[in-house]
Amino acid sequence: MRQNIRRMAFAALAATSLAVLATGCGAGGSASSDSDTLRVAIWGVNSDIDSIKDAAKGFEKEHPDVKLKFEVGDCGPDYAACKKLIAGKNMADVLVAGSWNYFDMVKDGILTDLTDYLDTAGISTDDFTPAVIDALKDGDGKLYGLPMGFNTQSLFYNTDMFAAAGLEEPPADGSYTYDDLREWAKLLTLDANGNNAASPDFDPDSITQWGYYNRIALASEPGYGPVLAANGGGVLTGPQRNECSIDDPNTIDAFQYLQDLMWKDHSTITPQLEQEEPGYLRWVKGQVAMQQGSHEQVNIVAEQNPDLKYNLAALPAGTEGNATLLQIHIWAAYSGSEKQELAQELVGYMSTEGSGKQMGLIPAYQDRALGDDFATAPGEPSNIVDAQITPASWPLTYVNVDPSNLWAAVSGQDGFGPGMDDLITNRKTAEEAFGGLCESTIDPLIEASAQ
Amino acid sequence: MSERNSRAVRTRPRMSKLRRREALTGLVFVAPVVVGLIVFMAVPLVVSLGYSFTHWNFIAPAPTFVGLDNWVALFHDPRIPIVIWNTVKFILFGTTSFLIFSLLAALLTFIPRRFVGAYRAALFLPYVLSQIAVGIVWRWMFNSQTGPLTLGVELLGIPSPDWLLDPNTAMISIALVTTWQGIGYGMTLYIAGLNSVPETLLEAARIDGAGPIRRFWSIILPLISPTVFFLLVTSIIGALQLFDPVVAMTSSSAGVSSAGGPSNSTRTIVLYMYNQMFNYNERISGIGYAAAIAWMLAILTFAITAIQFLLGRRFVYYEALAAPTRGERRRAKKRMEALR
Numbered sequence: 001m002r003q004n005i006r007r008m009a010f011a012a013l014a015a016t017s018l019a020v021l022a023t024g025c026g027a028g029g030s031a032s033s034d035s036d037t038l039r040v041a042i043w044g045v046n047s048d049i050d051s052i053k054d055a056a057k058g059f060e061k062e063h064p065d066v067k068l069k070f071e072v073g074d075c076g077p078d079y080a081a082c083k084k085l086i087a088g089k090n091m092a093d094v095l096v097a098g099s100w101n102y103f104d105m106v107k108d109g110i111l112t113d114l115t116d117y118l119d120t121a122g123i124s125t126d127d128f129t130p131a132v133i134d135a136l137k138d139g140d141g142k143l144y145g146l147p148m149g150f151n152t153q154s155l156f157y158n159t160d161m162f163a164a165a166g167l168e169e170p171p172a173d174g175s176y177t178y179d180d181l182r183e184w185a186k187l188l189t190l191d192a193n194g195n196n197a198a199s200p201d202f203d204p205d206s207i208t209q210w211g212y213y214n215r216i217a218l219a220s221e222p223g224y225g226p227v228l229a230a231n232g233g234g235v236l237t238g239p240q241r242n243e244c245s246i247d248d249p250n251t252i253d254a255f256q257y258l259q260d261l262m263w264k265d266h267s268t269i270t271p272q273l274e275q276e277e278p279g280y281l282r283w284v285k286g287q288v289a290m291q292q293g294s295h296e297q298v299n300i301v302a303e304q305n306p307d308l309k310y311n312l313a314a315l316p317a318g319t320e321g322n323a324t325l326l327q328i329h330i331w332a333a334y335s336g337s338e339k340q341e342l343a344q345e346l347v348g349y350m351s352t353e354g355s356g357k358q359m360g361l362i363p364a365y366q367d368r369a370l371g372d373d374f375a376t377a378p379g380e381p382s383n384i385v386d387a388q389i390t391p392a393s394w395p396l397t398y399v400n401v402d403p404s405n406l407w408a409a410v411s412g413q414d415g416f417g418p419g420m421d422d423l424i425t426n427r428k429t430a431e432e433a434f435g436g437l438c439e440s441t442i443d444p445l446i447e448a449s450a451q
Numbered sequence: 452m453s454e455r456n457s458r459a460v461r462t463r464p465r466m467s468k469l470r471r472r473e474a475l476t477g478l479v480f481v482a483p484v485v486v487g488l489i490v491f492m493a494v495p496l497v498v499s500l501g502y503s504f505t506h507w508n509f510i511a512p513a514p515t516f517v518g519l520d521n522w523v524a525l526f527h528d529p530r531i532p533i534v535i536w537n538t539v540k541f542i543l544f545g546t547t548s549f550l551i552f553s554l555l556a557a558l559l560t561f562i563p564r565r566f567v568g569a570y571r572a573a574l575f576l577p578y579v580l581s582q583i584a585v586g587i588v589w590r591w592m593f594n595s596q597t598g599p600l601t602l603g604v605e606l607l608g609i610p611s612p613d614w615l616l617d618p619n620t621a622m623i624s625i626a627l628v629t630t631w632q633g634i635g636y637g638m639t640l641y642i643a644g645l646n647s648v649p650e651t652l653l654e655a656a657r658i659d660g661a662g663p664i665r666r667f668w669s670i671i672l673p674l675i676s677p678t679v680f681f682l683l684v685t686s687i688i689g690a691l692q693l694f695d696p697v698v699a700m701t702s703s704s705a706g707v708s709s710a711g712g713p714s715n716s717t718r719t720i721v722l723y724m725y726n727q728m729f730n731y732n733e734r735i736s737g738i739g740y741a742a743a744i745a746w747m748l749a750i751l752t753f754a755i756t757a758i759q760f761l762l763g764r765r766f767v768y769y770e771a772l773a774a775p776t777r778g779e780r781r782r783a784k785k786r787m788e789a790l791r
Contacts, residue, residue, distance in 0.1 A: 078706060079729075080707070080729035080730065083508075083509045083510065083729060084509075086509055086510060087509040104732065107732075108508060108510040109510065110510055215704075218703050218704045219703045219704075219705070219709065220703065220704050220705065270596070271616065272594055272595050272596035272597070272616070273596060273597075275590060275591065275594045275595075275598075276591065276594045276596065276597045276598070405732040406732070408705075408708040408726075408730045408731060408732070409708075409730075409731050409732065409733065411705060411708070411709065412705075412708045412709055412711075412726065412730070413709075413710075413711040413712055413714075413715045413718050414530065417709060417711075417712055417715075418712060418713065418714035418715055421616070421712050421713035421714055422713075422714065425613065425616045425617075425713070445733075448733045448734060449732050449733055449734070
């Protein structure tokens, strides 16, 4: 009898150990069972987080019985982080995806099809910026997310430096060319003796002021993408962005242009300089005259160097015309959420009534971008409409969506990543780095992808 | 056979009450560890093997059984030899430099002198830092235009390499960083090994006229060979799992999918496994193929470790540290009896 009691006690202890371990495994692994709580996965810097919370206050006011629980993490910009949450059955009800991984999520079926909801709620897609909303439609015209807002690549320039060099400021509407930009970059690059990069006495080893910064130094598509598009090139082109164009002569010429700015003219931040201190921060600090960037630069200047005298212009024209790149942040509902109705309602609210002033983006709903929510807000530069809003309707403007889910493989070490390393570090010319790459490398990746 | 004898044959000797209680107490104490090992080691091991015969992207409700597809793909994947070679490169540079520099650090700080504790603490400090944080700092150190390392090399009149931007030096640079970070750990174990070297042997060698180098090669090194062997085995196992420093030092703003450059020169087995698990959308991508890669790595690790143990029998000298084996005791007893 006593032995039996001991056995039972031992079994109970073992079971308790297992239960404790199992509880440990499951901690945080279950979705909130509180029916009044809606979990929202958000990301960004503190000001981004605050802006989202502020925008959601209207929804909370309309739904006093609903509690929004904001969970800050990587799920959204990094799809892998969402996958881990989904596998652990701990995914939020609502998330903010990026244009760069939106279609990856759509393909996997983790985003709710909003078609029926839009009809029920009376939300018309005509109320959104066409280039933005169209980029989010799949092949069947279905929408799985609504835009929080978008970023446009523009030219940010230091007005004091332009004045000191005796140069006129770039036209706000983009009526200048990449050749003009190159020339200005040379004239605005100065060595320790004050010689500019166009001077025969210029010393590239003692540069104190650079003319230009493009994120090609980071091998980043928002940097080189608009230059390629304006010159009739691209890495992946076509409606589904699944046609290789990286060895197209126009693409090669555009890449060579960017390499020449860095290594021939010495007027542009190189990867080595970027590694030491990011080019955009150099521009904010007044070490670089021009940079290609998005609206977040306005916020960074306000925070870090409010005395900087600057303005912005739309990106210049290439051989084919003007082009820029848009990046969209997208409100979406997780298809596995048990609170579908509420989740879709929040997505709808944050993209329409609650839109504007979220993450410093340009609102895509109706004409909010032209009002206090963006263009006429305090502290916005005078050229903001011409440089940031109008380019969204240019014919060559594109969004960095990835409908064929190829970008990660194509841009990585299996794709053109090694060639890009060679190009930006000046080990190979654009032709040497990318010539024949479609047939040898990219096309097999496209074929191997799960399409 | 009498009844008494037959019962004796059938019945196992009964444990005393005290022994049983002690056994039970022992079982209770080891239960959490055993359960932990089963839950966190054995079960995932078996489950991952099962996954390697499936295709699953985490999102579908359940994995799809695909038989040997992942394993066949593994043998036909042209990227596998590249990532294995890169990992081997890291082992060659990283493990060798770790073993040598840790030993040097131990020899330099073994001798008692002023502030030796501070030296040891300073050398150990990097070991407690996050690999990602260390990688980010060293990325700046390696800047090929203005990095302190570059400027230091150029001060000596030597043209500095492009460190992380050159495929020929990128993996060596990463190995240097992991060595720097691991020196404190290796040094601590080496010091423990050096403490076990009997002073009498060194004294005898000194009296026989052996110099410091001879004493090191003939006495110290053989006696600390178990420590060398332990560090060799564990550092190679660690090197085979290289991931964090590569991501911290080679990825661009595009994230982990862009790491492993320049020109594929630092892409390791675990990095490729991660890419196939989370980043890629190829036909084979997902946890199934990643599990197959993980098992390939496990088999590789087991094979390398087995070879090391086989070689270790020849080169590692345990006599000074371990108690004599039963065979050794028997042989010693026989020798004693023969002497009598």
